[in-house]
Amino acid sequence: MKEEMKIDELLNSFVDGELTARQETEVQRLIDNNPQIAQQLRQLQKCKMLMSSLPITNAPAQMLDNIKASLEVKSLQDRPEQISQERGRKRISQRVLAVAALIGLVVVLTAVLYTISPSDTVPERPDVTAFVPNNASVKDFYGKLELKTSDFVAVDAFINRVIEDNGLAGSLPPIREPNRRLYSLKCSEKGMNLLLTDLRKIWSKLDTATFFVNTEVFGEKVVVEAVTTEQIAEIISQHDSNKYIEVAKDFAVLNNMAQHLPGREIASALEVNTDGLIAIPKPVLTSKQPSVKEPTLSSDGEKTIEITIIVNR
Amino acid sequence: MTEAANINTRYDRTSDRNIGIEDTVLVDQYRQGDSGAMEKLILRYQNRIYNVILKICADPDDAAELTQEAFVKIIENIHKFEGRSRFYTWAFRVAVNLTLNYCQRNAKLKLSSLDIETNQYSSQEKQVLKEFLSDESSPDPAAVAQNEELCALAFKALMKLDEAQRTVVILRDIEGMNYAQIADVLNIELGTVRSRLSRARGRLRKILEASLL
Numbered sequence: 001m002k003e004e005m006k007i008d009e010l011l012n013s014f015v016d017g018e019l020t021a022r023q024e025t026e027v028q029r030l031i032d033n034n035p036q037i038a039q040q041l042r043q044l045q046k047c048k049m050l051m052s053s054l055p056i057t058n059a060p061a062q063m064l065d066n067i068k069a070s071l072e073v074k075s076l077q078d079r080p081e082q083i084s085q086e087r088g089r090k091r092i093s094q095r096v097l098a099v100a101a102l103i104g105l106v107v108v109l110t111a112v113l114y115t116i117s118p119s120d121t122v123p124e125r126p127d128v129t130a131f132v133p134n135n136a137s138v139k140d141f142y143g144k145l146e147l148k149t150s151d152f153v154a155v156d157a158f159i160n161r162v163i164e165d166n167g168l169a170g171s172l173p174p175i176r177e178p179n180r181r182l183y184s185l186k187c188s189e190k191g192m193n194l195l196l197t198d199l200r201k202i203w204s205k206l207d208t209a210t211f212f213v214n215t216e217v218f219g220e221k222v223v224v225e226a227v228t229t230e231q232i233a234e235i236i237s238q239h240d241s242n243k244y245i246e247v248a249k250d251f252a253v254l255n256n257m258a259q260h261l262p263g264r265e266i267a268s269a270l271e272v273n274t275d276g277l278i279a280i281p282k283p284v285l286t287s288k289q290p291s292v293k294e295p296t297l298s299s300d301g302e303k304t305i306e307i308t309i310i311v312n313r
Numbered sequence: 314m315t316e317a318a319n320i321n322t323r324y325d326r327t328s329d330r331n332i333g334i335e336d337t338v339l340v341d342q343y344r345q346g347d348s349g350a351m352e353k354l355i356l357r358y359q360n361r362i363y364n365v366i367l368k369i370c371a372d373p374d375d376a377a378e379l380t381q382e383a384f385v386k387i388i389e390n391i392h393k394f395e396g397r398s399r400f401y402t403w404a405f406r407v408a409v410n411l412t413l414n415y416c417q418r419n420a421k422l423k424l425s426s427l428d429i430e431t432n433q434y435s436s437q438e439k440q441v442l443k444e445f446l447s448d449e450s451s452p453d454p455a456a457v458a459q460n461e462e463l464c465a466l467a468f469k470a471l472m473k474l475d476e477a478q479r480t481v482v483i484l485r486d487i488e489g490m491n492y493a494q495i496a497d498v499l500n501i502e503l504g505t506v507r508s509r510l511s512r513a514r515g516r517l518r519k520i521l522e523a524s525l526l
Contacts, residue, residue: 059363
């Protein structure tokens with residue numbers, strides 16, 4: 001048995017040209033004198049030929065671009081000021097404990113007011129689709145939206161489609177990793193709001209949605225857990241980086257409290273009652289003219305929204 | 314023409330306009346800040362690495378993602394490349410390890426569908442294989458490569474090997490590596506390459522013969 005294995009290995013090495021000259025001569029002599037081994041060699045050569053005849057498949061044409069994009073996203077994620085996620089979380093938790101009592105009271109009162117009042121008595125929310133005036137203090141927005149879902153395929157397909165539908169596919173191509181997708185978007189506030197309006201449709205399919213707000217001024221992130229699309233729209237509608245941070249911190253505290261309140265009535269009010277609270281108006285066509293895709297890339301003077309959307313299984 | 318050179322010509326090298334430049338020169342250029350040098354290395358090896366990954370994992374989407382991930386890892390870890398082995402084998406080591414780890418994680422998912430596909434042989438495939446195996450003359454490699462039924466059969470048989478055996482066959486017969494390079498890529502002894510390849514081909518022969526029954 002061992003000898004048979006040895007002959008097999010010798011024949012394989014002979015076929016592959018991996019024997020020394022002396023070994024090769026000996027094996028050749030063996031083949032010449034033993035028809036059974038000669039037959040074995042022929043089968044081996046055919047087997048090798050079959051494998052080496054398998055067609056070569058070249059890499060997809062966009063491989064180089066995808067690798068570059070993947071590296072860009074990684075470097076964006078690894079920026080030092082964006083890594084302090086854990087520190088940010090700790091700080092938020094401390095803040096939650098410190099102001100819990102005060103904010104809790106405000107939240108309960110607000111929820112009650114919204115529940116019992118008709119919507120016309122509610123102060124009008126800022127028009128998040130309006131462009132920031134040129135003379136305002138405008139700062140670009142940088143952030144990350146991390147979504148986790150057990151319905152990965154459907155959610156990812158939907159996000160992919162709405163990004164294309166909203167004309168945002170011209171940003172970096174998506175990074176496809178096993179169980180993970182990364183979309184790096186760079187667009188106007190208006191473009192982001194249109195996207196958020198569409199994304200609301202799959203929010204119920206998400207297990208978690210976390211929004212990370214970052215500005216160069218503060219050099220750290222604010223983490224808004226259990227974020228809603230309306231809250232994201234509200235944050236990015238602010239006019240300067242101080243406001244982004246301020247509003248994001250408020251939502252972080254509110255959401256954290258809402259998660260821990262008994263019954264989650266207030267959390268539900270925040271998530272569901274969007275008609276009375278914060279609704280993102282979607283443009284409505286008033287004529288019968290064919291649909292024209294809104295310009296979603298930012299133009300000169302307008303603030304730019306840069307968001308990485310990460311979808312995890 | 315050597316076997317490795319012959320395999321080399323089968324790949325699309327039209328995107329590699331720097332064939333004369335050594336890998337180590339490009340690696341040094343990249344380390345000195347020339348990002349274009351890495352681009353040249355990617356273009357040089359993307360097809361070969363993708364093809365090997367595809368043959369191991371058998372899924373074009375997975376192969377594209379793994380190839381992309383492999384190159385990102387290669388670039389991120391280029392500072393660890395000490396030049397003791399060739400860049401070519403070092404890059405393949407990264408890619409093959411990544412792929413084998415991925416396959417192991419997803420083995421349970423893929424096994425059932427693969428079994429169904431690879432167990433079915435058409436009567437035409439069987440006939441073509443019978444003729445090929447019983448032919449006493451040396452077959453023409455070009456004719457074999459153009460025979461779609463034979464190639465389909467060969468692929469199905471290859472997929473029936475376990476990943477370790479399949480990988481040595483792919484690296485030897487498809488990528489054209491010598492035993493020392495395979496040992497380097499898989500981080501195993503030369504003797505292990507010899508015995509694993511011998512067992513893999515023995516099993517392939519049995520799979521092909523069994524498919525005639």
